[in-house]
Amino acid sequence: MASVAKRPPTRDGQLRDTGDWDAGNCPVRDVIDRISGKWSTLLMEALAKRPYRFGELRRLVPDISQRMLTQTLRDLQRDGYIDRQVFPTKPPSVEYSMTPLGRSLFEPLSKVLQWASDNHGSVKAARARYDEGDLA
Amino acid sequence: MASVAKRPPTRDGQLRDTGDWDAGNCPVRDVIDRISGKWSTLLMEALAKRPYRFGELRRLVPDISQRMLTQTLRDLQRDGYIDRQVFPTKPPSVEYSMTPLGRSLFEPLSKVLQWASDNHGSVKAARARYDEGDLA
DNA sequence: GCCATTAGTCTCTTTTTGAGACCATGTCTA
């Protein structure tokens, strides 16, 4: 649904883009890029509730591959959001739990999840509108 | 930095996982999966400030390919977060701007960005600690 | 005439992800 107007966008500073905002080497990106993976948020949401073991998470998120589960957990651990605790049972069991840093991140993050839950309808409607105009 | 304890995690409901939380077909995922791409947040952040034209965005985010810029903008538009307006100049110019729905999403989202900015240091420190223990 | 600009698309290559086998060791079942 691309609206068409007659007036061209007469914005002055077309060549001053770099002046007002630096998108490269931005500390925010360094953090965001990690938690913006497909699975990170989902695992954070789970671990925010209570600690989980590897197999529990695998069963909880049925469509994640073991490979990505391992990798995402490691990434989250590396960035300090979750903790990995090994219990020397036979076979060994591993428990993942959220750190204080992780909880502190999850606070604003959960607001976004809440928004997603609240506005899912609007988003679906927007998609329908877009796809419909596509055919017309 | 995996701590090792002696007590195995005696959690009862190992087989009741599916009972307490449904991760598949979750409406939240449907929304989150789209805005959790590598570029979505970045473009939202830009467009939250003011409308931008295609080329402006490309210059603003130097390391995005035209292909991904086009695709991400289309996805954001489809979900109703941004608006695409074509001006019939020669050559035609296209302006992208944030919709009310986009602004409403950006409100909680910006809190996460703020967190990232505030806690970048802690995350970098956690990473350093992890990588260090890796060698030991 | 020649080059740059507009917003993209198309193709090709590289990276990321997914699917599934495999590991050692121990318990449970038949």
Place this chain on the structure above:
DNA sequence: TAGACATGGTCTCAAAAAGAGACTAATGGC
């Protein structure tokens, strides 16, 4: 006692996604 199952991964190979860069058409400036 043999076989299956559970643990938390890793390894390999195929599929999907992303990045790099050429190409488009019409126009303005030099």
